[in-house]
Structures are given as C-alpha cells and as structure tokens.
Amino acid sequence: MIKTNSWALALVATAALAACGGGGSDAPVQSSVTIAGTAAKGAALAGAAVSVKCAAGTGTATTGIDGTYTVTITGANLPCALKVVGTEGSVFHSLVAGTGSTGSFAANITPLTEMLVAKVAGAAPGAFFDGFGATTVVTPAALTDAVAYLKTALAGTTDLTGVNPVVDALAVGNPLDLKIDAVMAAFATAGTTLAEVAATIVANPTAPTVISAPLATPASDCAWLKSGKYRMIDPYETAPSGQAKLLTIDAAAKTFTDHSGATGSFSSNGACQYTVDDAIETNTVMVSSGGVLVVYTQSKTTAQRLVAIGLPEQVLPVSEFAGTWNIAGWDPASGIATPGFVAKTDEVTFDPTGQVTTVSHCLGLTACTAGTAPFPRFVANAASGGFDMIENGANNARVFMFKTLAGKAVFVFIANDGQFLVGTRKEAIGALPAVGTMTNFREFNLSGDGTISDLLDQTITVTATDTVAKSATRLRAGDNRVDTHSFDKPRDGLRYRAPNSCTFNGVAGNCAATVVVPLQGMGITLALSVGTNPTAAFFNVSIGKPAN
DSSP states (O other): OHHHHHHHHHHHHHHHHHHHHHTTTOOOOEEEEEEEEEESSSSSSSSSSSEEEEOOOOOEEEEEEEEEEEEEEETTTEEEEEEEOOTTTEEEEEEEEEEOEEEEOOBSSSHHHHHHHHHHHSSOOHHHHHHHOOOOOOOHHHHHHHHHHHHHHTTTOOOOOOOOTTTOOOOTTTTHHHHHHHHHHHHHHTOOOHHHHHHHHHOTTTTTTTHHHHHSSSTTTTTEEESSSEEEOOOTOOOOOGGEEEEETTTTEEEOOOSSSSSEOOEEEEOOOOOEEOOOOEEEEEEOOSSSSEEEEEESSSSOOEEEEEEEEOOOGGGGGGGEEEEEEEEOOOOOOSSSSEEEEEEEEEEETTEEEEEEEETTTTEEEEEEEEEEEEOOOOSSSEEEEETTEEEEEEEEEEEEETTTTEEEEETTTEEEEEEEEOOOSEEEEEEEEEEEEEEEEEETTOOOOOOEEEEEEEEEEETTTEEEEEEEEETEEEHHHEOOSTTTTTTTETTOOETTTTTTEEEEEEEEEEETTTEEEEEEOOOOOOOOOOOEEEEEEOOO
C-alpha cells in the first residue's frame, strides 16, 4: 500500500508538471489568507456557521465541537469581517484588520469581538458585515483603539488589561473564556443585552464610562447600587469646593470611602434603601432604578434636614448637552420682601459645543418667555470632573451629567449663588399607564422657607385614563387623595395637575397647581409648585422603589 500510494503521488506530480509546461517554467502560485479562531458566547458554539467577507474574497466554515474553525480563502485581500451563527440562534461578529493578500491570522468571534466591531465600525455589527466590501478600511490602529475603549467600558465587570479578545487564545475555561462569562453575567444582572450595549457603544464612541458605570458590580440586594465613584452634589454646601465631592462605593461589601478617606458601611432597609448612621446624623440612601442616589439626612441634635444627589461618575463630552432640556429649578428668591426659594420649570437649548442658544422661562400653563442673550456656555473640567458654566468670563456653576445604557440622561447644576437645577431631555412621555398600575415610592418636599419635610413611603394606583385628554387619574393610598395628571402638558415630557382639582376620601379639597418633571429613565420624579411666592413654593422629590 505504501508503494502504491507513492507511485500514485508520483503520477500526480508528473501530471502537474506537465500541466505547467514541464519543469522549466513555473506559473505564479495564487496567494491565500487563512483565518482561524474560536467562536463562543462563554460556552463554545459547536456546529455553528462561520462566514467571512474580505475586501476581496469570501469563505465559509463550520465550527468544531470546541468552537474552533479555520477558513482559507484563495485570492483574498484584507481586511476581513467575520460572522458566526450559532445553532441556538446567537450571532456574533469579528474582524481581521490591516491589508495584504497572504498569511495566517487569528480571529475569535465572541460577545467581546461584537462590541469591538461596534466601536471600529461606528455602526451595528450586522450592518457593518452586510455592507463589507472592497472599499472597507479597518486599520490595526482602529482595532487597538477599540480594545482600549472596551477595557475602560468593562472595567467594573472584568479586567481586560493586556487582553486582545480577537487574537488571544480562547478555550473553554481559560482566562479569556472566564472574562466573557463575567461580561455576559453582568449584562443579565443589569437587565441589558449585547445588542443594546453595542448600540450604546455606537452612540457613545468617546465615552466608554456610559457603559462601565451601569455594568459595574452590584449589591446583592439591589441591582441598581453599583460599585464605583459617585459625584455627590450637595445644594446645602455653601463652599463651591464642597458642593460636588466624590464618594467611592464597594457595592458587594456595602462599604464606602468619602473624599477625605473616611470609610463607612451601609445597612440595608430593603427595596434599595440603606442607612448610614453616625453620632450626629442619620443618612437614608435611596437608590433609584436608574442608578442615581438620593440621600436624605436627618440631624440627631437639631431639626435640620439636608438632601444630596449622587450621580455615577462618568466622563462625557460636552456634545451630550446638544438639544433641548426640560429644567426643574429651585432658585433663591430675589427682589421680594420674603426670602426663600421658588420652583421653576424652564427650557434650555444647547448646541454641540455646550453653548446655550435659547432659554425659555416658564410658569405653569402660561406661555414661556424668551431669555435675553448673551447666554452661558458649558465646558468640560478635565481636572475636577463634570462641567463648568462660563458666564461673562467667570465660572459661575458646576454641572454633572449621568447617562444610562438606554441613552437617557440627566444633569444636575449647582450655582455659586445656591441655584439648583435638574435637567432631563425634552421628549414626549409616551403611552398612558394602564389602569391598575401601582407605583411604590418614597417622597419628601423642599419648602420655599428652606425646610424639608418628613420622608414618607407612598403608593399610587392609576384608577382611570382618558386617551383623548391624555390624562390619568390616580389614588394615593396614604390619604385617599385622588388627582388627575395631564401628560405632555404644558410641554412635552411634563405632566400637569390643575389647582383645587383633588378629592380626599371623596370630598373636594384644595391642592396646588403642579408641574411634574419625570426624569425619564432615572426612576425619579420631581413635582414643582407654580408661582413666585416662596411661602407657597415646594419642590417634591419622589424616588420609585425598584423591585430589588
């Protein structure tokens, strides 16, 4: 058999030489590209279909039981895009960067490479693959930049230091595989999907912290309390240097370290509420379903109460302000005999450079009045975080923004003169809540005289809706108050309650006109008084109780 095989091979070789015109003339050998790697989503994708598109040339393969594959494409030119379709329906993409028409290259195809493709392409990975062709350019530098982006984006989930998810060895149970497992587990905990994260990467190509903060390690009893840095914004601190300090939280251990290095711990009260107790005060920390902290402080020696807001720390470009925002403001009253605060619900529009282009001052249902230019500009503060408001050449306020994976954003503004503003993007609220919808929340009021009310637990149930009027009638369990809110009134993104429109236990009663500002995507709602008299002013804050 050995001799027969040798003889057969000799015949094949002779025939090949003859086809080439004999041994004296060699035709050029066509170049080829070989790509090999592993397809996995944590578990290996066995029997999965792999497709490859290069600038020139295409190829296919089927993965083995361990998820490995090899594709050789004759006459190929780099770069190449890859796609795997698992037998269970999962779809991931990857790429080979650079140029050239010969050689062997590694390319894993996993959730991590899906995110890298989103960053490199600036588009949905599926669309990038479908449109891949002769004019597509993928440079090694772009891939290196995407790996660095992913390292920051997933810093609170897994450590990608020194890791290249495309080319590093991947096998079940090895270090890269465990990192993929950790990322997929974080997605499940955060209630998000790979497709949503990829879309977030496309929408935030220069802001990986939009991903890292929501995906950080959560507390075991509250998925919304995440490890990481929080910007604690304190409107009652008079010194600008103390109005926005950093707090570092270890959610798994339920411990924290403040700006001075002092440490402490949280004790859980359930439903994402915690207590931080010391000798002089009790701090109730409420975590919203958007991951924002609201801290209610009660002194143990006086009647004093304070409030602070904690935003997960993110590094965002000033272009995030572009567009129109609904503003809930709590302003020191001026020019009147009675000192105190008044509530405002204004509109502000920014251009992509952070320049305020229009300001509309609004009061209840009356038409808004245009503010007078020149308007201030927001600029990033690389040294201290967040943004500064520059007005007449001076820094008059500090501003901090938080953006969720779903693209919802809120900013908190605290001025040197004590003005406190919260902004949420102006967009229609959408569909009315269904009859029977029950909302459990905690609430307190800031009053125009500077005092803060008790912190109360409340439950509201929607009892009726009117699709023509776009309104919902609600019953508050605590006092059997029934009121009606009109949605997207007086402007998109707001709700309105008319004055003296409430009943209590079926009896008509007085209630104030109210403009409600839901902080969309944050799990927090602000309800503001209408008017300019501090004695009747209020700024109500309600924080929904997350499911866990």
